[in-house]
Amino acid sequence: MVYLKKFRDYCEPKKNVLHSRFLFYNRKQEENEPFDQFLTDIKKLVKSCKFQAEDEAVRDRLVLGTNDLNTQKKIVIEGDADLDTVITKLRLAELGRQQAAEVQGKVKVDKVDRKFNSKPMPNNMVLKCKWCGEQHERKLEVCPARGKLCTKCNRYNHFATVCRSRYVKVIADNNLKNQEDSDSEFYCGGVQKVIHEKTN
Structure with missing residues (x-):
């Protein structure tokens, strides 16, 4: 058993903690990237960083790396929120943006329909x-x-x-x-x- 562990340690490449943290700190949410995808990637990156407090590191990266600047500002102003609170707020903000986009899209479609219906009727229409x-x-x-x-x-x-x-x-x-x-x-x-x- 001891020989197997030593053999595995010898064969597996040594992990560079500094490089892992570099990747972790530079990970930011892309413009159209869903929040849950960003969260999953952050949780994966943090595993090789060997932080003593992983939850705090994940929380900090989520807040500092999010593309939702309005929610980021609110979280920073409110103070030290825990990881679960940060995740909930960022998820709700994303959901709210999606619902608002759907409502605004429907309004735009209605406006286009009304505009189309208000156009003069074509000459080939029978009246x-x-x-x-x-x-x-x-x-x-x-x-x-x-x-x-x-x-x-x-x-x-x-x-x-x-x-x-x-x-x-x-x-x-x-x-x-x-x-x-x-x-x-x-x-x-x-x-x-x-x-x-x-x-x-």
């Missing part, structure tokens, strides 16, 4: 035409009322079935009637005035 009353593409050249004379208002480019001139006619008739009423009142007043002058 009911206000000039002929039939359904066809939104193109003037395919409208059957183009160049046709309306039998109601004697104007071109629409049919009598959709003619709106009746509304104009009603307003015109009302204006004409009001004018006639005011003219007759003026005339009667004039006659009365003439009669009154003659009697005097």
Whole structure:
């Protein structure tokens, strides 16, 4: 058993603690690296560093090497948090960022949808035409009322079935009637005035 241990120690390369700590201290979380992947790698690196207090070393590396500067600042301000607290805070912060990104992404999609729906409809869309009353593409050249004379208002480019001139006619008739009423009142007043002058 003793010979086996000595043989193993002889065959296995000697670990350089200083180099292991160099790798540990320089390990930082990459920009898009998940926190749990960063944590796993730190715990693996610390094994060959031979720290007396591994948990404190891991905690320090997580705080100093995280790419979440806002959470890093909060942990430093709050003081000496233990390893579990640091892990919990960094995990929750990452989860919060992911959820916020999902919500913001949904808002952006909704905005794009509303913007798309607010665009003018394409010309090849079939709709009911206000000039002929039939359904066809939104193109003037395919409208059957183009160049046709309306039998109601004697104007071109629409049919009598959709003619709106009746509304104009009603307003015109009302204006004409009001004018006639005011003219007759003026005339009667004039006659009365003439009669009154003659009697005097």
